[in-house]
Amino acid sequence: MFxxxxRPERFEKAAQRASAVIIDLEDAVSPDARPAAREALVASQLDPATTIVRINARGTEDHELDVNALRxxxxxxxxxxxxxxxxxxPVLDGLGKPYKIVALVETALGVAQAEQIAAAPDVVAMMWGAEDLVASTEGTASRRAGGEYRDLARYARVRVFVAAKAFGRVAIDSVYLDLGDAEGLDAEVEDALAWGFEAKAVLHPDQAARVRVGFVPDDAQLAWARGVLSAAQEQPGAFRFEGAMVDEVVLKKARMLVRRAAG
Structure with a gap:
């Protein structure tokens, strides 16, 4: 959750509701509030294993100040x-301690180099963003009137996702901006899960709750997964289960569902 x-009073609440907290020094903070934001970052004491800090991009006045605060x-x-x-x-050269990068790909140049970014040794996860991407192409909207993504955004989503998976990075789906559209969020979570995204970024605690539910297999899915894995222990190779053929690809899906159910 961003x-x-x-707004340090929100840090702990976000940590209780989401799998990870993204403390945002960039777009969510106005320029005049960034000095106080950096002070709040330094004073915070969230779990480092589940906390991500979004800094400002290289070439901006705030970048080095953000890095110094992060140190x-x-x-x-x-x-x-x-x-x-x-x-x-690598934004923290010479820090003297390990750090890992979540690469937010949200420009035309970034999308064009998604594979090279994914291959960078310090990158552990990749996320894509539609609004800055459209701004970088001088476009006007990432979605159509009905809410579905335009082809440009879909292309970026596909390319960043495939690059992340190709290099073993965690793939994080972008935020859903319409906070009042619960059905639209649910549909996008279902789609992200079907693709294989490991997580979806959110902006509000209500969204975090819905994403959590959406990423957990329902009772029927979990029962099927456990049933097919149990059957596989007694039937080596391909076999028939509930009227369908089961091979290693199907078993891999079943294992994934069980892992998701476990958290």
Whole structure:
């Protein structure tokens, strides 16, 4: 869950509701509030294993200030916005302690180099973003009037997802901006799960609750997964289960459902 870094009273609440907290020093914080936001970051004491800090991009006045603040914390996961040039991804050179990058790909250049970004050694996860992408192409909208993504956004989603999976990185789906559209969020979560995204970023606690539910297999799915895995222990190779053929690909899906159910 994204949380503005200048709203420290929300940090713990976000940590209770989401799998990870993204303390945001970039878009969610106005320029005049960023000094206070960095102070709040340094004073915070969230779990470093489930906390990500989104800093401002290289070339901005705030970038080095953000990095200096990050050095004063125990946090190790850094979200790099507008990730585009793999050589510029290491933002904490000389820190003297390990750090990992969540690459946020949200420009035309970043999408065009998604594979190179995914291959960078410090990258552990990739997320894509539609609104900055459209801005980078001088477009006007990432979605159609009905809410579905336009082809540009869909292309970025596909390319970043495939790049992440190809190099063993965690794939994070983008945020859903319409906070009042629960049905639209549910549909997008279902789609993300069908693709194989490991997580979806959110902006509000209500969204976090719905995403959590959406990513957990329902009772019927879990019963099927456990049943087919149990049957596989007695039947080596391909076999028939509930009228359908089962092979290793099907068993892999079943194992994935059981893992998701376990959290």
């Amino acid at each position: 949380v503005p870094a200048d 004063q914390t125990a946090y190790r996961y850094v979200m790099v916005p507008k990730a585009a040039v793999p050589a510029e991804l």
